[in-house]
Amino acid sequence: MAFVPLHPIGSARDSFLDEQEVAKNGAFLNEHNAQLNERRAEVKSGWGDKYVERTHAKGKMTAWERIEAIRDEGAPVHPVGTFVNWGVEFDAGGKKMVSPGAGVLTVLTRVENRWVVVIANDNTVASGSWWPQTSEKIERAQEIGLSLRIPVVYLVDCSGLFLPEQSRSFPGRTGAGHIFKKNSQLAAAGVPQIAGVFGDCIAGGGYMPIISDRVYMTEQAYMVIAGAALIKGAKSQKLTSLGIGGPEVHVHQSACADERVPDDAACIAAMRREVARTADCGAEFRRGGVAPADPNFDAKELDTLFPADHRRFYDIREVIARLVDRSQFWEILPHRGKEMIVGIGRVNGLYTGFIGNVQGPVDDPQHKGKVKPGGILYREGIAKISAFSRACNDDGIPIVWLQDISGFDIGTEAEAHGLLGYGSSLIYTNSTNTTPMFTILMRKASGAGYYAMAGLPYEPVLQLSTPLSRQSVMEGRTLSIAAFNTKLDDDFEIATTDPEERAAIEKGMAATEARIEGDMCPYKAASQRDTDEIIQPSEIRPYLECLIEASYQAQGYRRLKNPRIWSLHDLDILTERQ
Numbered sequence: 001m002a003f004v005p006l007h008p009i010g011s012a013r014d015s016f017l018d019e020q021e022v023a024k025n026g027a028f029l030n031e032h033n034a035q036l037n038e039r040r041a042e043v044k045s046g047w048g049d050k051y052v053e054r055t056h057a058k059g060k061m062t063a064w065e066r067i068e069a070i071r072d073e074g075a076p077v078h079p080v081g082t083f084v085n086w087g088v089e090f091d092a093g094g095k096k097m098v099s100p101g102a103g104v105l106t107v108l109t110r111v112e113n114r115w116v117v118v119i120a121n122d123n124t125v126a127s128g129s130w131w132p133q134t135s136e137k138i139e140r141a142q143e144i145g146l147s148l149r150i151p152v153v154y155l156v157d158c159s160g161l162f163l164p165e166q167s168r169s170f171p172g173r174t175g176a177g178h179i180f181k182k183n184s185q186l187a188a189a190g191v192p193q194i195a196g197v198f199g200d201c202i203a204g205g206g207y208m209p210i211i212s213d214r215v216y217m218t219e220q221a222y223m224v225i226a227g228a229a230l231i232k233g234a235k236s237q238k239l240t241s242l243g244i245g246g247p248e249v250h251v252h253q254s255a256c257a258d259e260r261v262p263d264d265a266a267c268i269a270a271m272r273r274e275v276a277r278t279a280d281c282g283a284e285f286r287r288g289g290v291a292p293a294d295p296n297f298d299a300k301e302l303d304t305l306f307p308a309d310h311r312r313f314y315d316i317r318e319v320i321a322r323l324v325d326r327s328q329f330w331e332i333l334p335h336r337g338k339e340m341i342v343g344i345g346r347v348n349g350l351y352t353g354f355i356g357n358v359q360g361p362v363d364d365p366q367h368k369g370k371v372k373p374g375g376i377l378y379r380e381g382i383a384k385i386s387a388f389s390r391a392c393n394d395d396g397i398p399i400v401w402l403q404d405i406s407g408f409d410i411g412t413e414a415e416a417h418g419l420l421g422y423g424s425s426l427i428y429t430n431s432t433n434t435t436p437m438f439t440i441l442m443r444k445a446s447g448a449g450y451y452a453m454a455g456l457p458y459e460p461v462l463q464l465s466t467p468l469s470r471q472s473v474m475e476g477r478t479l480s481i482a483a484f485n486t487k488l489d490d491d492f493e494i495a496t497t498d499p500e501e502r503a504a505i506e507k508g509m510a511a512t513e514a515r516i517e518g519d520m521c522p523y524k525a526a527s528q529r530d531t532d533e534i535i536q537p538s539e540i541r542p543y544l545e546c547l548i549e550a551s552y553q554a555q556g557y558r559r560l561k562n563p564r565i566w567s568l569h570d571l572d573i574l575t576e577r578q
Contacts, residue, residue: 011297116145132165218263224245225245376406407446
């Protein structure tokens with residue numbers, strides 16, 4: 001790899017936060033983290049112990065038990081899409097039902113020292129049925145595998161569509177059938193797909209394992225277009241779905257499956273052996289002999305760095321110092337576009353690009369001696385992150401976007417400076433990059449700034465939120481002012497002197513603000529798939545260790561630039577020195 005001049009970044013927490021602030025910030029976030037852990041546990045429990053017992057009575061593992069069995073011992077498990085359908089009730093013949101996690105588990109974990117995407121039907125939720133948004137969740141996991149070129153492993157135990165809600169699952173561009181297109185795209189790209197069928201696999205769902213490279217079936221498994229209950233006119237009362245499409249049929253007659261195994265444990269063992277046959281992880285070569293190392297400052301301190309009041313500032317450099325190996329970082333273009341920070345650090349020994357919003361007042365290059373608020377995209381900052389993003393793409397370096405943004409600069413001066421043009425350059429860059437990009441919503445993710453900084457519409461490999469994240473076009477207070485603008489004076493105070501009218505305006509503004517604040521909840525975003533996962537700030541580093549290594553895993557896909565053809569160094573040499 002090319003030489004990257006890494007320098008120490010950050011400082012000990014007690015040098016910039018006193019004990020009182022640490023305690024206050026920690027208590028605030030601990031409350032949010034506790035809620036997050038409670039809700040994770042609720043989703044993980046599926047429909048409860050009764051359904052776990054039913055699964056065990058059939059001699060089968062639960063989906064979570066299968067994941068535990070297939071992963072390497074001690075390997076982390078990083079869920080994606082935990083809160084899809086969170087808080088949503090479905091009508092099943094007048095009975096209200098829920099679908100924890102949309103009835104499917106999608107995780108990143110390590111199998112035979114390789115990062116893989118695992119997609120497992122949750123057989124404790126309606127026998128692994130597909131609910132509204134189940135297909136979209138599966139497709140999102142497939143997209144991660146395709147973007148990173150890492151194996152996709154299917155643990156199939158699915159009784160088909162949840163029929164009372166079929167109209168919201170079957171049709172549409174991303175309906176259930178789109179899963180099989182993703183299967184095909186993965187196959188065409190040469191991404192290994194390995195399927196184990198552990199039980200039901202009915203109707204169109206049968207195509208998911210069939211398009212995989214290797215298919216294993218247990219003695220309890222069957223794959224059928226139509227099960228016995230749907231086959232009318234059958235004369236035999238002994239006709240079963242297992243007899244129609246079990247391993248005896250598909251392993252020995254149709255050749256739709258490759259191997260027959262006795263039970264769940266044997267199937268898992270066979271699938272692990274198959275993963276071991278895929279290409280070795282290329283990350284070690286990409287490290288260039290540099291060993292992974294923890295940050296010098298504990299990543300767990302991230303749970304104490306963010307103020308309880310989202311309007312207060314924190315130092316993004318201190319965040320980066322708790323994410324990169326040895327707390328060493330190469331900041332590029334530090335004297336330009338100071339509302340943004342860009343640079344290179346190592347994560348788990350591997351080069352990683354970082355782009356983040358600087359909070360608090362920053363120098364205004366257009367008006368010497370003046371300052372402007374951070375957390376906003378201005379002309380210089382946009383040009384800076386566009387150039388850096390392109391350089392990382394040229395050099396094959398994955399990018400982490402640390403978002404805490406209120407939007408773009410606005411006003412007559414911004415328009416005269418061509419902010420729309422600069423913004424379009426950034427949008428084009430992020431839309432055409434092929435290097436993996438990962439977006440983390442630290443706190444605010446507002447307006448078009450959310451889009452410009454690789455928000456979910458720009459297809460990062462993964463978008464993570466914290467419990468503090470707030471996605472919106474604008475803040476609740478700002479929108480309430482805009483909605484009642486004609487009733488306010490130039491200082492945004494209610495203009496009327498009529499007590500009844502004033503009370504009505506106050507009530508209306510408060511209701512508008514409350515509604516918008518509720519819409520900004522990260523769980524609502526996760527429920528409707530506007531973000532991929534909610535994690536604690538202290539979990540950002542573990543997730544990045546997985547994601548960055550997975551970015552370098554596929555050999556022959558991620559480029560390794562010749563050190564004499566190094567775009568980041570070209571960018572650095574052209575930087576104005578002060």
